[in-house]
Amino acid sequence: MSDASLKQSAQTRATEFNRGFSLNELAYQLGHIHFGDHSQEEDVSILGICDDSRFARAGYALLCLPRSKEQASAYASAAEAKGAVAIIAVGVEVQTNLPLLQLDSMLQAGQLLRRMFHTEGAGSHYYGVTGTDGKTSVTWMLREALTRLQDKPVWSCGTLGWMRDNDDIRDIGNTTPSLLTMHAMLASACLADVHAVACEISSHGIAQERIAGLDFNTAIWTNMGHDHLQDHGGYAPYLATKASFIQQTASHGGNVVANADHKDIREYAPEQTCWYGHGLFRDDVDLAWEQELPGLLRLKSRDEEIVIEDIPLGDFHAENVACVALTLMVSMAIPLTELPLLLRNISAPPGRMQELDASLGQVYIDYAHTPEALESCLKATRKLARKRLIVLFGCGGERDREKRPKMGEIAVNLADMVWITSDNPRGEVPAVIASEIEAGMRQAGAHQAYKAEVHLQLDRELAIAESIAAIQDGDVLIIAGKGHEAYMDVGGQRLPWSDASMADKYLHQKHEAYAT
Structure with missing residues (x-):
């Protein structure tokens, strides 16, 4: 799919309005207006809005965001050629002959979009989920639990896309989509009488203010953990970015639910935070959790204790379910004793400890692509491996290059056995990435008594074929890093790829070989 078609698929169809908006009225309410060669009496009616000049239409306004920078004037000219009637610029200078509404901040842009989409009095409950790992699983499980609770529909958006239900998933391009896409999506939710929307809030989404003007209820x-540090200037600003979303939600009276087992979260979370944490015998959390057996979760709050059965495998999924449980208690006032009905047999999203049909051993696809996620995944599956x-x-x-030796x-x-291979090399040389991974392995081997058997195979298909050929009865194989992703990013091109499909291919071949 080309960049243009991907961008178009990310834009919702809620960007046209049933009635026109007066540019003068918007200017009066929100910002400073400059008309270029036009006089203020030459007011225009805005019939729709876009943030990409390629999708401008007659009567549209083009929204120029801060990231457009020096290209903003060129984008404005391109939009004008397609029939655009106005430019709305946010913190950038634009040279244009069209009426220009100049806004000072992304917050003003968010407020403008709420007026345009009539969502200022929306009744939907907005959940925002941030963190290095677990966002997709928590968002997925929360949507599923809320759907069980209410007759009204519940939506979610994030890494997997914009989800109306399990069979209606639409690509949105990024974990947290653009400001316009976010507001248009929530406008669609209002029109569809959606009870709640659960959104993954990435560090990029926070830093680039893609959620400006949206007051999250929870x-x-x-x-x-460590991810995207190169984009934020290190761990400290990355942490501060995450914290800013949590603190902003608390500042306007929203609920905050957080993991008590991370000291940095403890330090940065606001006073009114509700906490969940591992270990039943503790008094510093609102909800304690323990997984005594795979698939069985015990939750304790004050003097009450319950058991939730048939949850997805892995301690990290037990932690995710505990997070969802406390969120339901805090945001919907659900008693602890009613949670087993809502959370029993809850599912995990695709590519998160996704088990494949294997005749020998066990094979799982998992999205783990950070040191913390890989560690959690391997510790969880060590309990499943008989060999x-x-x-x-x-x-x-x-x-983030720092995470390579750590992983x-x-x-x-x-x-016990490790295959190092390629994973979205983009513009880098795969062998260089692998050497930085190996550097951490050599360091570990120098002072650790335990060392795995290591294989280097940069062709991911061959690596999958070799690792599947190696598994025996009682072994567990984890194919980590890509999870649900349907592409491999090589040299700036997204080539079709699926870990699950590739593994299925070689599992099938192995099964046939044993059958004969």
């Missing part, structure tokens, strides 16, 4: 902070634990993984190119060290210390 904010959730799952954990903190060897095997892991296949790589690290993405043009992303190598974790893999070699927690698994």
Whole structure:
């Protein structure tokens, strides 16, 4: 899919209005207006809005956001050629002959979009889920639990897309989509009488103010780890970015639910935070959790205790379910004793400990692509392995390089066999990425008594084929890093790819070989 068609699929169809908006009226309410060669009496009616000049139409306004920078004037000219009647610029200078509404901040832009889409008095409950790992799983499980609770529909958006239900998933391009797409999506939710919307809130989404003008009723902070540090200037500003969303939600009276087992979250979360944490015998949390057996979760709040059965495998999923449980208690006033009905047999999203049909051993696809996620995944699956634990993984190119040796060290210390391979190399050389992973493994081997058998196979298909050929009865194989992703990013091109499909292919071949 081309960048243009991907962008178009990310834009919802709620960007046209049933009635026109007076540019003068909007200017009076929200900002400062400059008319260029036009006089103020030459007011225009805005019939729709877009944030990409390629999708401008007659009667549209083009929304120029801060990231357009020096290209803003060129975008304005392109939109004018397609029939646009006005430009709305946010913190950027635009040279244009069209009427120009100049806004000072993304917050003003968000307020303008709420007026345009008539969502200022919306009744939907907005949940925002942030954290390094767990956002997708918590959002998925929360949507499923809220759907069980209410007759009205519940939507979610994030890494998997904009989800109306399990069979209606639409690509939105980014974990947290653009400001316009966010507001248009929530406008669609209002029209459809959606009870609640659960949104993944990424660090990029916060930093670029893609959620400006949206007051979330409940904010959730799952954990903190190492990811995207190169985009934020290090761990400290990355942490501060996450914290700013949580603190902003609390400042306007929203609920906050957070993981008590991360000291950085403890330090930055506001006073009114409600906490969940691992270990039943503690008094510093509102909800304590313990997974005594795979698939069985015990929750305790004050003197009450319940058991939830048939949850997805893995301690990290137990933690995710506990997070959802406390969120329901806090945001919907659900008693602890009613949670088993809502959370029993809750599902995990695709690519999160997704089990494949394997005749020998067990094979799982998992999205783990950070040191913390890989460690949690391997510790959880070690409990399932009667014999060897095997892991296949790589690290993405043009992303946080600090995590590469850390992931190598974790893999070699927690698994019995390791395959290092490619994972979205982008513009980097896969062999260089692999060498940085191996550096952590050598460091680990120097002072650890336990060291795994390591294989280097940069062709991901061959690595999957080799690791599947190696598994025996009682082994567990984790194919980590890409999860649900349907592409491999190589040299700036997204090539079709699926870990699950590729693994199924070689599992099928192995099964046929044993059958004969």
